[in-house]
Amino acid sequence: MTPETPALRPSRISLRDLWSEAVAACLARPARAALTVLGTVLGIAALVATLGVSKTASGQIVARFDALAATDVTVTPRTAAGPVVSRVIPWDAASRIRRLAGVVAAGTSADVDVKGALVRSVPLNDPSGQSTFQLPVKAASPELFAAIRARVASGRVFDEGHSVRGDRVAVIGPAAADRLNLTGVDQQPAIFIGERLYLVIGVLSDVARQADMLGAVIIPEGTARHEFGLVAPGSVQIDTEIGAARLIAQQAPIALNPDNPALFRVAQPPDAQGTKNAVKNDLNALFIILGLVSLLVGALGIANVTLVSVLERIGEIGLRRALGAGRRHIAAQFLTESALMGLFGGIIGASLGTSATVLVAIYRHWTPILDPKVPLLAPLVGTSIGLISGLYPAWRAARLQPVEALRSAI
Amino acid sequence: MTVALIELVDVCRRYDGDTPVEALRDVNLVIPAGDSVAIVGPSGSGKSTLLHIIGCLDRPTSGTYCLDGIDTGNIGDSLLASLRGQRIGFVFQSFHLLSFRTAIDNVMLAEVYLRRPRSGRRDRALAALDRVGLAARAEHLPSAMSGGERQRVAIARALVTEPPLLLCDEPTGNLDSANTAGVLALIDGLRADQLTVVMITHDPSVAAHANRIVGMVDGQLTEHVTDMGLIPAGEIRRHTT
Numbered sequence: 001m002t003p004e005t006p007a008l009r010p011s012r013i014s015l016r017d018l019w020s021e022a023v024a025a026c027l028a029r030p031a032r033a034a035l036t037v038l039g040t041v042l043g044i045a046a047l048v049a050t051l052g053v054s055k056t057a058s059g060q061i062v063a064r065f066d067a068l069a070a071t072d073v074t075v076t077p078r079t080a081a082g083p084v085v086s087r088v089i090p091w092d093a094a095s096r097i098r099r100l101a102g103v104v105a106a107g108t109s110a111d112v113d114v115k116g117a118l119v120r121s122v123p124l125n126d127p128s129g130q131s132t133f134q135l136p137v138k139a140a141s142p143e144l145f146a147a148i149r150a151r152v153a154s155g156r157v158f159d160e161g162h163s164v165r166g167d168r169v170a171v172i173g174p175a176a177a178d179r180l181n182l183t184g185v186d187q188q189p190a191i192f193i194g195e196r197l198y199l200v201i202g203v204l205s206d207v208a209r210q211a212d213m214l215g216a217v218i219i220p221e222g223t224a225r226h227e228f229g230l231v232a233p234g235s236v237q238i239d240t241e242i243g244a245a246r247l248i249a250q251q252a253p254i255a256l257n258p259d260n261p262a263l264f265r266v267a268q269p270p271d272a273q274g275t276k277n278a279v280k281n282d283l284n285a286l287f288i289i290l291g292l293v294s295l296l297v298g299a300l301g302i303a304n305v306t307l308v309s310v311l312e313r314i315g316e317i318g319l320r321r322a323l324g325a326g327r328r329h330i331a332a333q334f335l336t337e338s339a340l341m342g343l344f345g346g347i348i349g350a351s352l353g354t355s356a357t358v359l360v361a362i363y364r365h366w367t368p369i370l371d372p373k374v375p376l377l378a379p380l381v382g383t384s385i386g387l388i389s390g391l392y393p394a395w396r397a398a399r400l401q402p403v404e405a406l407r408s409a410i
Numbered sequence: 411m412t413v414a415l416i417e418l419v420d421v422c423r424r425y426d427g428d429t430p431v432e433a434l435r436d437v438n439l440v441i442p443a444g445d446s447v448a449i450v451g452p453s454g455s456g457k458s459t460l461l462h463i464i465g466c467l468d469r470p471t472s473g474t475y476c477l478d479g480i481d482t483g484n485i486g487d488s489l490l491a492s493l494r495g496q497r498i499g500f501v502f503q504s505f506h507l508l509s510f511r512t513a514i515d516n517v518m519l520a521e522v523y524l525r526r527p528r529s530g531r532r533d534r535a536l537a538a539l540d541r542v543g544l545a546a547r548a549e550h551l552p553s554a555m556s557g558g559e560r561q562r563v564a565i566a567r568a569l570v571t572e573p574p575l576l577l578c579d580e581p582t583g584n585l586d587s588a589n590t591a592g593v594l595a596l597i598d599g600l601r602a603d604q605l606t607v608v609m610i611t612h613d614p615s616v617a618a619h620a621n622r623i624v625g626m627v628d629g630q631l632t633e634h635v636t637d638m639g640l641i642p643a644g645e646i647r648r649h650t651t
């Protein structure tokens with residue numbers, strides 16, 4: 001060995017050099033690099049957007065669900081639906097339920113069998129139009145209006161006094177009011193149910209529950225009992241405090257009939273978490289599969305282009321081998337290049353997916369919700385895809401013999 | 411006695427296949443440090459194979475090859491690569507410059523695998539370009555340069571690692587006469603700096619720039635030409651050691 005030459009040391013490439021070589025190689029063919037990462041971009045964007053939009057959407061569904069459905073409990077007899085034929089729900093059901101902690105309002109209602117009687121308005125408005133209708137007639141306890149969160153457009157709802165006295169008064173839903181040509185109660189309008197005259201004391205504008213009330217004529221329970229022989233309330237509607245619904249659902253049947261609570265069927269809100277997951281699963285399975293397919297296509301794209309790149313750069317590989325690069329250095333370089341493309345794909349995809357989530361949320365007037373892990377993990381996923389895609393091309397590149405490689409021009 | 415930089419003893423290189431080819435047969439060659447040798451011969455004579463063996467790009471099928479005192483038969487592929495990087499500067503006929511990198515970036519590439527610090531890399535590359543007279547063209551892409559300039563960039567890349575051996579494969583094969591003269595003058599200057607230069611060429615006028623000429627025919631050294639005249643092949647070892 002000549003005295004002035006240093007000892008032979010194994011070749012090495014620093015991480016920084018590896019990085020700059022990979023960046024330089026990608027930037028040397030920017031259009032190709034952009035097209036290569038497109039598949040990964042689309043795949044990651046689809047996944048992030050799917051997860052983001054579904055999380056946002058289920059967030060909205062749950063919010064709506066919390067507001068109304070989570071406080072909604074109804075109790076009906078375990079017998080067939082229809083006109084009430086036997087007395088299962090007691091007349092004082094509403095006040096029994098009202099005593100339970102967590103109940104905001106409770107009221108009973110029933111379909112009234114009017115034996116085919118038609119409802120007609122007193123013909124003072126439009127003599128030529130139809131004035132006789134077959135409208136559903138409902139009996140309700142005064143508290144029902146609170147329990148279904150009814151809003152009054154005009155007049156008032158009836159009270160306990162009307163019911164006890166059996167007064168012939170009625171509250172009508174907005175759809176029924178339309179058909180009967182009633183716009184308000186200023187003129188003290190009256191309607192006929194069959195041959196019996198009822199004073200309309202109130203017109204509803206909206207209800208949050210029991211939408212069939214919108215088209216019905218509603219009379220006090222006491223009146224229905226007296227005039228139409230109503231046997232018993234048909235159902236109990238309970239408005240609970242948020243979070244109390246499941247407890248009330250357990251307690252209500254016992255409060256109504258301690259001897260035999262099994263007589264009742266209770267409809268309670270489904271489990272909130274379960275609903276959320278169900279929504280997510282239904283909406284997302286397809287999009288997640290689509291995203292994964294795009295990712296697979298993206299991975300194949302990177303693998304393909306990296307392989308082509310290896311074949312095109314055989315001369316360069318030969319040069320690097322001549323300059324002291326070992327097989328592992330060549331493999332490391334191509335792996336770094338493919339990982340870099342995957343990383344860029346992941347970053348761009350995560351940005352696009354996040355933007356898509358925000359845009360959808362803005363368009364639907366929703367609050368965008370995105371798990372922060374998703375966009376942060378996306379570049380990692382992209383890098384892994386790049387690395388895996390680069391394995392075979394890198395192996396091919398490393399396997400080349402320097403002499404063969406140098407025969408190719410650069 | 412001059413120290414031998416290159417020492418080939420009974421080197422054979424056989425390519426197996428349907429028709430086995432014996433590209434090198436019992437080659438014995440010793441090149442002392444600071445010498446300059448031209449290997450000449452017709453195409454197919456085995457001079458490229460010999461260059462590959464000397465350049466540690468390939469291994470002999472049999473025989474031993476020592477470069478700078480290191481027996482290449484005793485080290486693995488990885489260290490053989492290191493030996494290339496640290497002991498040999500390559501100059502290729504087709505330059506082998508990365509087309510999308512500037513001249514100075516191409517020169518700096520030579521240091522990437524060498525465990526040299528990044529700091530000062532640019533200065534060293536610039537100094538190497540200055541040595542070949544191209545400091546002013548450092549930021550130009552190869553495509554904006556003449557063939558002669560490209561080959562000088564390649565020589566700068568070979569020199570920047572300060573190897574004891576410069577190995578040139580038809581260094582003027584792709585150049586016109588004016589550029590050939592420039593590149594040869596540069597190589598002559600390096601010889602004067604006691605760098606060992608080995609080049610293969612089929613051009614006698616290029617070979618004349620070396621102080622030793624080794625001929626090859628059919629995988630064997632045939633004759634040994636020096637400034638003093640022709641020497642029979644069997645006397646090469648005796649003469650050079």
